[in-house]
Amino acid sequence: MSEFIGVNILNFVKELPNDDACKAYLTKIKWRDGFKCTKCGNTKECEKSGYKYHCYSCDHVESATANTLFHKVKFGLHKAFCIVFEMSTSSKSLSSIQVGKRYGISQTTSWFFMQKVRKSMESSKKHFLSELVHVDEFTVGRKEQDKQGRSYDPKKKKAIIAVELTDKHRVKRVYVKSIDDYSSKSLIPIFEEHIDTSAKIFTDKWRGYEPLKEICNIT
Numbered sequence: 001m002s003e004f005i006g007v008n009i010l011n012f013v014k015e016l017p018n019d020d021a022c023k024a025y026l027t028k029i030k031w032r033d034g035f036k037c038t039k040c041g042n043t044k045e046c047e048k049s050g051y052k053y054h055c056y057s058c059d060h061v062e063s064a065t066a067n068t069l070f071h072k073v074k075f076g077l078h079k080a081f082c083i084v085f086e087m088s089t090s091s092k093s094l095s096s097i098q099v100g101k102r103y104g105i106s107q108t109t110s111w112f113f114m115q116k117v118r119k120s121m122e123s124s125k126k127h128f129l130s131e132l133v134h135v136d137e138f139t140v141g142r143k144e145q146d147k148q149g150r151s152y153d154p155k156k157k158k159a160i161i162a163v164e165l166t167d168k169h170r171v172k173r174v175y176v177k178s179i180d181d182y183s184s185k186s187l188i189p190i191f192e193e194h195i196d197t198s199a200k201i202f203t204d205k206w207r208g209y210e211p212l213k214e215i216c217n218i219t
């Protein structure tokens with residue numbers, strides 16, 4: 001197989017049934033134009049053994065996964081390949097909870113891996129909000145008189161907003177997403193899809209954000 005093309009998961013798993021098949025696939029794709037040492041640039045004095053290349057010029061050994069999305073993936077290359085396949089072929093966005101359950105890995109693990117995948121898939125289009133990020137919920141519609149805090153009026157449209165600020169507290173970039181309610185399940189996607197886990201995040205301390213504290217840097 002040269003390059004897998006298609007959206008059929010059964011064919012995908014048939015072509016790439018285990019970790020070794022995925023390693024072989026990666027080896028082929030990564031060095032399709034021949035080996036070039038990432039340390040010294042040498043292209044000639046090298047030897048391939050299994051899914052690695054040994055550069056004799058500088059003694060560097062490079063694995064097929066080095067400098068790729070799949071580097072140091074602890075839950076196995078096959079699962080990682082399947083997650084990337086699902087993410088790139090699904091029209092709806094997948095949640096880290098779903099993926100964690102489906103592949104028997106923790107939500108934190110699937111979150112970090114999926115964010116890495118999203119970043120590399122979208123790096124040319126958009127960048128994750130980072131550094132200082134403020135997150136808040138709001139409703140769209142007339143203001144309810146004498147009412148503060150969250151609106152539970154079912155007729156009002158609810159949304160969540162994430163704002164990246166400069167160090168002078170000026171607005172840099174913004175993402176808004178509509179939400180059905182204020183549950184963690186509804187609040188989480190904007191974090192998964194748009195906010196870097198390294199960002200310092202400020203919220204109004206609503207309990208819906210609590211489960212995110214294990215993964216994100218939330219104040």
Ligand SMILES: [Zn+2]
Binds near residue numbers: 037039057058
């Ligand atoms: Zn080298």
